[in-house]
Amino acid sequence: MKIRLDAVEKSFDSFRAVRGVSLEVESGELVALLGPSGSGKTTILRMVAGLEYADGGSIHFGSVDATDIPVRDRGVGFVFQHYALFPHMTVGENIAFGMKVSKQKRSKAEIDARVADLLRLVKLDGLGNRFPAQISGGQRQRVALARALAVDPKVLLLDEPFGALDTNVRRDLRRWLREIHQELGITTLFVTHDQEEALDLADRVVILNDGQIVQEGTPEEVCRQPASAFVMKFLGDTNKLKAMVTSGVAAIGNARIEAPGFPDGAVDVFLRPADLDWANEGEGIAATVVRVIDKPSGRRMLAVTETGEAVELDVAPETVVTAQQRGVVTIERARLFSADQPTSRLI
Amino acid sequence: MTRRRVLPGLPLALGVTLVYVSIIVVLPLGALVFKAASLGFADYWAIVSSPRAVASYRVTALSALGATVFNLVFGLALAWVLVRYRFPGRRLIDALVDLPFALPTAVAGIALTTLFAHNGWFGSFLANFGIKVAYTPLGIMVAMAFTSLPFIVRTVQPVLEDLDPALEEAAQSLGGSDASIFRRVILPLLTPAILAGVSLSFARSLGEFGAIIFIAGNQPYETEITSLLAFIRLEEYDYQAAAAIASVLLITAFVMLAVTNLLQARALRYTVKN
Numbered sequence: 242m243k244i245r246l247d248a249v250e251k252s253f254d255s256f257r258a259v260r261g262v263s264l265e266v267e268s269g270e271l272v273a274l275l276g277p278s279g280s281g282k283t284t285i286l287r288m289v290a291g292l293e294y295a296d297g298g299s300i301h302f303g304s305v306d307a308t309d310i311p312v313r314d315r316g317v318g319f320v321f322q323h324y325a326l327f328p329h330m331t332v333g334e335n336i337a338f339g340m341k342v343s344k345q346k347r348s349k350a351e352i353d354a355r356v357a358d359l360l361r362l363v364k365l366d367g368l369g370n371r372f373p374a375q376i377s378g379g380q381r382q383r384v385a386l387a388r389a390l391a392v393d394p395k396v397l398l399l400d401e402p403f404g405a406l407d408t409n410v411r412r413d414l415r416r417w418l419r420e421i422h423q424e425l426g427i428t429t430l431f432v433t434h435d436q437e438e439a440l441d442l443a444d445r446v447v448i449l450n451d452g453q454i455v456q457e458g459t460p461e462e463v464c465r466q467p468a469s470a471f472v473m474k475f476l477g478d479t480n481k482l483k484a485m486v487t488s489g490v491a492a493i494g495n496a497r498i499e500a501p502g503f504p505d506g507a508v509d510v511f512l513r514p515a516d517l518d519w520a521n522e523g524e525g526i527a528a529t530v531v532r533v534i535d536k537p538s539g540r541r542m543l544a545v546t547e548t549g550e551a552v553e554l555d556v557a558p559e560t561v562v563t564a565q566q567r568g569v570v571t572i573e574r575a576r577l578f579s580a581d582q583p584t585s586r587l588i
Numbered sequence: 589m590t591r592r593r594v595l596p597g598l599p600l601a602l603g604v605t606l607v608y609v610s611i612i613v614v615l616p617l618g619a620l621v622f623k624a625a626s627l628g629f630a631d632y633w634a635i636v637s638s639p640r641a642v643a644s645y646r647v648t649a650l651s652a653l654g655a656t657v658f659n660l661v662f663g664l665a666l667a668w669v670l671v672r673y674r675f676p677g678r679r680l681i682d683a684l685v686d687l688p689f690a691l692p693t694a695v696a697g698i699a700l701t702t703l704f705a706h707n708g709w710f711g712s713f714l715a716n717f718g719i720k721v722a723y724t725p726l727g728i729m730v731a732m733a734f735t736s737l738p739f740i741v742r743t744v745q746p747v748l749e750d751l752d753p754a755l756e757e758a759a760q761s762l763g764g765s766d767a768s769i770f771r772r773v774i775l776p777l778l779t780p781a782i783l784a785g786v787s788l789s790f791a792r793s794l795g796e797f798g799a800i801i802f803i804a805g806n807q808p809y810e811t812e813i814t815s816l817l818a819f820i821r822l823e824e825y826d827y828q829a830a831a832a833i834a835s836v837l838l839i840t841a842f843v844m845l846a847v848t849n850l851l852q853a854r855a856l857r858y859t860v861k862n
Contacts, residue, residue, distance in 0.1 A: 292757050312760045319761040325754035329776045329858045339762035342772070372858040392762055 242303050242395040242428050243268045244289060249298035251284050258284045260452040261298070266396075266445075269426045271419070273439035276449035277475065282432045283400055285449075289430060290398050291315040302395060318389030318427075320399040324381045326373040332384050333369035336360070339392035359387040362421065379410040386418075390425070399431035403438060415442050436476050440464065448472055470578040473511045480512045480552045482526075483580070494526035494546065496572050507580040514541065516574035517554035519562060525569035528552060532564055544570060620838065623831035635832040643809040644817045645836065651725055651813070652793035655732035659789050662733075663740030664782065670741070671748040685741050688734055693798030700731055701803040723805030728813060731800045732793035739792060740785035747781040779855045787848035791841045 244266040251259040259281040266272045274282040287293040289300060291312035299308045307315055326335050333356050340352045347355075360366050363383035365376075373381055382402065389397060402418070403411040419442055422429055433439050439446045440460040447457040456468040467473040470481075484491040484498070486508050491500040493510060500508060519542060528544040531551075535541075539558045545551055552570055556562070624632060635641065670682050688696065704711045704721040711722055721727045751774065759769040797815045804811040814837055821830035 290761060292761070312757070313763050313765070315761075317761060319758065321754045321758055323752075323754065325752060325758040327755060327759075327773055331858075338759070338764070338772070342759070342762065342764040342768045344763070372860075374859055388758075388762065 243301075244396055244428060244430065245301040246285070246289070247299045247301070249285070249288060249300065250296045251281070251288060251293060252296055258452055259288070259295075262449075262452070262454055263298075264447060264454065264457070266428060266430055268428055271422050271429045271442065271444045272431075273443035273446045274430065274432045274449060275434070275436060275439040275446050275475075277434060279451075280449040281452035282434075282449050284452075286398050286400055286430060286432045289396070290317050290319045292319070316392075316395045318392065318394030318397045320382075320385045320389050320397070320402055322401040322404055324373075324385040326381055326384055326388070328373050331370050331372055332365065332376065333360070335373070335384055336369075336388045336391050338388065343392065355391060359391055362390070363387045364417075378406050379414055382406065382414060386421070390427075394427070397427050397429040399429070401432055401434070403435075404433075411438070418442065440476075448475065450475075467576065470509060470511065473576060473578070478514050478553065480514070480517070480554075482510045482512065482546070482550055482552065483548075484508050484510045484577075491577060493572075494548075495569075496525050498572065498575050498577065500577050503577060503579065509578050509580045511576045511578065512552075512572060513574070514553045514555040516572065517552070518571045518573060519554060519556050519560060520569045520571050523569050523571060525571040526552070528568065528570050530562055530564050530566045530568070533562055546570070617838065620831050620834055623828055624835040627828050627832060631828075632832050635829045636836050640808050640812070641814070641817060641833055641836075644812050644814040644833075647725055647728065647811060648794060648814045648837075649840075651728040651732055652790050654729040655736060655793045656786055656790045658729070658733045659737055659740050660782070660786055663737060663785065663789075664744060664778075666737075667741045667744040667748055671745060685738050688736070689738050693735055693796065694802065696734055697731055697799035697802035700727070700734060700799065704730065704803065722803050723807075723811065725811060727803040727805070728800050728811060731803050732796050735796050735799050736789040736792040739788040740782070743781045743785035743788070744778055747778055751777060776855075780852050783848050783852045783855060787845055791844060794837060794841060 244264075246262055246264040248261045248263055249259055250257075250261060262281070262285060264285075274285060276282045284293060288295050291307070291310060295308060299306055301307060302315070312319075327338065330338065336356045336359050337352050340347050340355060356369065357366075360369055363386055365380060365383055365387070368376060368380065373384065376384070386399075386402075403414055406414065415438060431442070440463075443460065445457065446460055446463050448455050448463060450471055456463055456472050458466075463472060464476060467476060473479055474481075482493050484493045484507070486492075486500045486503045486505050488505070489499070489501050489503065491498045491503070491508050491510060498510065526546050528546045530542055530544050532543045533540055534543070535558075538555075540556050540560055540562070542554050542556055542562060543551070544554065554570060562568070627635070666681075666685065670678060670685075701722055702708050704714075704727060706712065706715050706720070706722065708722070711720075714721060719726075721730060755773055755777075756769055759773050764772070795815060797813075797819070800813055801816055804813060804816075806812050806816060814833060818830045818833040818837070821827075821833060
């Protein structure tokens, strides 16, 4: 089922949570709504579900205008951030709930069979008689998904589905959700503030800030062609350095970066730690090492340039470097944004 | 070696509370049981199974049951309204709920009698329909309902407040109607609190005295409650008979509280971790 949002608006008291958001999610697509807290992503998801009504604009499911259809008739599966499992019902009863309250009558045998199927799908066979308090967080998450899928929803909506889990469980569940999505082909929209999660899982990522879409595209598109300094910063660790452009070339220290199309004057240069390297001398930005942090994949250096700007860079694990050492930061890749562009709040 | 404790003050706190419980609770009840026990079984049985005593049990228990059922429905509705809706005067109503606790029960009894007497505001109105409240078991029920109202409201209210709204949203998104969400999700989660409130309300109604004696009419076999009968025996200096009758109330209250505790544990079995 295709979802289409058209100029959707939502305010809470005087706070404009969502400002004219238009978005299309193709049938069978897996899309992430990514943004910092307060960016309106959860509100958008809740409006798609019918848990909030839009103040303006429209929401279509396929060709049906769903804007004013109440949640219970909208045919969505919603997985809540903290799962919202019914604590007094067993896992099996939780999954069966939607079928039991449905207007469409099913026999007990039919319901039991479907519950058993879903338990198998979410790899929880044999746990049907446990109560939610008796299973782990990751298992609860899967029960919540099975419960949402039990009513054959047209679209699946997940609010920070992995937010409350620890890192290893998250990674496994992410891959597993991807598999389930592949298997069922159900249109899925999920909300997250974790860029890694969005990039790892989604076919398409929609990045939000202050209630508006700032960029949407495939993970590759948003990573390689960030539309703004905000997107650049939000998608991962980045250094922002000031530079001066003269005749299409930006200068930072002794480094020169092509800046075609930028007028002469100040410019912001954004550099990922992996876009930088360290050398004892040469073309680059003179800097002093403040601290070296060792990580499994390499070494993260914290340095200060001669102009007093902090810079972080990732270097190969073999690099020999110590604090207080002086040297040069070399630039392999950089992205420029006009300095006067209003950059959003820090993240 | 004694185990070291992190929280200080156990010996002192335990000592003080044990002394308190002994003096205020256990000692009087012990004296009551001791007095009743001094009768010998045949005499004890003759007193507690006398027709007048049995009639008083029936009046007391049935009225308490009626009052509790009324409070169950009305108290639940009151707690629901106070938690779920915001309206002018909400805080005032919230404060009024505790009034039956604060008001001397005799004052409540006199006020209710005045209102429900055949020439009172409510009484004269109800008389049009042939309903008599004052000096009937119905009056006892009214007095019991009044004094025990706060129990159910105050036990259900905090649980209702803490109910995660996402549970209802989840039930809605799964297609549940309002009625089925209430019956299948909300009510079961409130059950332990309701049981606690019901047992307190019923126990209080069994033992209520001050508010009832004014409105009941106190006719033996008709509108005489058990605690009044015990009081009458006391006034006749028949301490043993008074203790015997009171012990019946005591045992009833004990059994009932034990049963509700069991029911509550059953209703909360889903919270037990493996």
